[in-house]
Amino acid sequence: MKEKKILVFGSSNSKQSINRQLAIFASTLLQHSGSSIIDMNDFEMPIYGIDREKEEGIPQLAYDFREMVETHDGMIISMAEHNGAYTTIFKNIFDWISRIPGSTWGDKPMLLLGTSPGGRGASSVLEIASKRLPFNGGFVKDTFSLPLFNENFDRESQRVTNEDKLVELTEKVQIFERGLEG
Numbered sequence: 001m002k003e004k005k006i007l008v009f010g011s012s013n014s015k016q017s018i019n020r021q022l023a024i025f026a027s028t029l030l031q032h033s034g035s036s037i038i039d040m041n042d043f044e045m046p047i048y049g050i051d052r053e054k055e056e057g058i059p060q061l062a063y064d065f066r067e068m069v070e071t072h073d074g075m076i077i078s079m080a081e082h083n084g085a086y087t088t089i090f091k092n093i094f095d096w097i098s099r100i101p102g103s104t105w106g107d108k109p110m111l112l113l114g115t116s117p118g119g120r121g122a123s124s125v126l127e128i129a130s131k132r133l134p135f136n137g138g139f140v141k142d143t144f145s146l147p148l149f150n151e152n153f154d155r156e157s158q159r160v161t162n163e164d165k166l167v168e169l170t171e172k173v174q175i176f177e178r179g180l181e182g
């Protein structure tokens with residue numbers, strides 16, 4: 001059977017993004033699939049606006065991002081939370097790719113993660129994304145929140161250190177991966 005390929009990213013343009021670190025760690029828990037890690041900074045585009053779209057069209061980077069989605073079998077995304085919602089860079093990419101005809105998120109399965117330094121672990125944006133993305137062809141299979149990143153993740157070894165959370169994440173990644181076979 002062909003090896004599955006998972007697209008992995010944190011929804012952040014921070015160079016030190018804790019969500020990027022969590023997404024990469026989650027990808028190391030995949031047992032049989034390959035992964036491609038991408039950086040949102042490589043898909044920075046002008047802020048979406050209807051007038052800009054009419055005048056300048058959809059940026060090539062939006063097509064490039066969509067192609068990344070289409071050439072993978074699923075996604076592991078870790079959602080950074082800004083003011084209880086999506087980061088600007090994620091929403092901007094989302095808005096641009098939603099203007100390309102077809103399924104915005106390619107009708108692909110997603111495992112949505114989220115972390116923050118605080119106790120809620122990006123749970124607001126996880127709720128928003130898990131409710132909305134399915135309407136745009138992003139089939140959210142499960143969510144995982146890691147609160148208190150600095151206590152529960154070791155930056156040196158780049159691992160989740162909280163035992164319960166590690167078990168939960170490992171199970172969720174493995175169930176997600178098994179689901180790709182179906």
Ligand SMILES: Cc1cc2nc3c(=O)[nH]c(=O)nc-3n(C[C@H](O)[C@H](O)[C@H](O)COP(=O)(O)O)c2cc1C
Pocket residue numbers: 010012013014016017018019020080081082083084085115116117118120121122
């Ligand atoms: C503009 C701004 C708004 C933020 N709003 C929230 C928030 O609503 N909830 C939260 O848990 N953390 C919030 N934070 C803290 C982020 O969780 C923290 O910066 C985290 O590192 C973001 O993830 P990243 O490192 O992957 O970018 C905010 C940070 C910034 C800069």
